[in-house]
Amino acid sequence: MTDMAWIHGALTAARPQAVGALLRYFRDMDRAEEAFQDACLRALKNWPQNGPPRDPTAWLILVGRNAALDGVRKQARNTALPPDDEISDLDDVETPLAERLDGSQYRDDVLRLLFICCHPDLPATQQIALALRIVSGLTVPQIARAFLVSEAAMEQRITRAKQRVAKADVPFETPGAVERSERVAAVAAMIYLLFNEGYSHGNDSARAPLCDEAIRLARLLLRLFQTEPEIMGLTALMLLQQARLPARFDVHGEAVLLDDQDRALWDPKLISEGLALMDKAIRHNRPGPYQVQAAIAATHARAATAAETDWAGIDGLYLALERMQPSPVITLNRAVAVAKLHGPQAGLDMIAPLEDKLSGYFHYFGARGAFLLQLGRNKEARTAFDRAIALAGSAAEAAHIRQHLDRLMKEAEKV
Amino acid sequence: MLYTLLCYNKEDVVWSWSKEEDEAVMNRLNVVHERLVKEGKLGPALRLLPTTAATTLRGGNLVIDGPFAETKEQLLGFYVIEVDNLEAALDVARELSAANPTSVYEIRPIALYVPEGRQNAPTEMVKFY
DSSP states (O other): OOHHHHHHHHHOOOOOHHHHHHHHHOOOOOHHHHHHHHHHHHHHHHHHHOOSSHHHHHEEEEHHHHHHHHHHEEEEEEOOOGGGGGGTTOOHHHHHHHSSHHHHHHHHHHHHHHHHHHHSSOHHHHHHHHHHTTTTTOOHHHHHHTTTTTTHHHHHHHHHHHHHHHOOOOSSSSOOHHHHHHHHHHHHHHHHHHHHHHTTTOOOOOTTTTHHHHHHHHHHHHSSTTOOOOHHHHHHHHHHHHHHHHHOOOTTSSOOOGGGOGGGGGGHHHHHHHHHHHHHHHHTTTHHHHHHHHHHHHHHHHHHSSSGOOOHHHHHHHHHHHHSOOOOOHHHHHHHHHHHHHHHHHHHHGGGGGGTTTTTOOOHHHHHHHHHHHTOHHHHHHHHHHHHHHHHHHHHHHHHHHHHHHHHHHHHHHH | OOOOOOOOOOOOOOHHHHHHHHHHHHHHHHHHHHHHHHTTTTOEEEEEOOOGGGGGEEEEEEESSOOOOSSSSSSOOOOOOOOOHHHHHHHHHHHHHHHSSSOOOOOOOEEEEEOOHHHHHHHOOOOOO
């Protein structure tokens, strides 16, 4: 008797590899997905009785392929399908198949599947939706709920994305080294997008699982590309950020700033995995944006209290990041570290030139308001906070700024 | 006789468990752990981080990202060490490798360490003969 939870886990874990391989056989996404569904149904019937196969992924690929071919044959000759018992014990056929599915082919199958989802023709929201449907196997209602749209709208979005990808003609030949590394970078960006979609709405139970899914995909990518420091960095970055989740919102669902978080609530298992991956990445001496961002997250994770934070280290890391990918948002983040080191005026001076570029950015006015508040320039702080609220992207963001405003109101009454 | 029990499973499945699923398994295991502690049978126990966090040292100087993946060699023993970081762990592995050059060392961080649970546990090396 095999635990049903284990079987569901095994089916989910096998999905990217199995669908990737079936896609290589059929070169058609819908057929590959159908064949995998078929194989899963047979697994659910077969495994609880006969025990799981030694290599569930190879079993699913073989059974999925056979089921699809049987379907074709059945239509052609109208012959009966073989009873499931005949394919229950795959021990003999499984071994050579597993051997044929050697590491590199597996790797390119999964990478191709992931890469199809982040085709440059697709807007970001479609990329993530497609990856969640095809690679993660989330249902359309689940994805619709995470994106706060109707099921019909999500169904349409995914169908449209699939059509666009089908027309885009992703090559099935084994990619060359340059193409492979481009694919890896595109997939990494998609995974981080997916993570942020969940992270920025961390107190929303419908969206929070997106972070877990992104981490799962990153671990998968890392198993395929074990020597890529940027994939180590990306995985570490997400693990270290996710570790803070239990402390990021109070009982009312309102955001708690990093400085005020109860660090005892941070998940030590996720932190140690993130730090271990950072250690591995650093050995390669090939820094990149994900590694630097992970190093910033690691600096926070290593500080037992907010007061012990190595702000000079964080300032240096943001400076490095600014050089790698200049962006006003990074400068804004750096200004927070600079203000910790040299006072709120230094922070305010640093962000002043960014106002034009960040005039629609919630966090710009949030930071400006906070600096002004620290300087006792309450009236200007209130103007900044008002603009931040108008630009807030979530209820938690708005509520957080409102706390500052309430405090200002109370102080104004006292005077 | 001392025994070590090595736990094997599909790590992509186990590390995909939700917090609730993980806790449910850990709670069931803890019932067994506690009984074994009472019976004076449980020594140190530990849970490893996934193989993606592993590094492997071959031949004393070749450092490979990832776990030990060969099936021709067998697991013959292990050490638990406490050092600052991977570099320091690799230094220890290099020393061991110098003393025992044909062995391969996988360096795997530990996610959870449950210290010695036996009272009066031997503090000196146990003789088996």
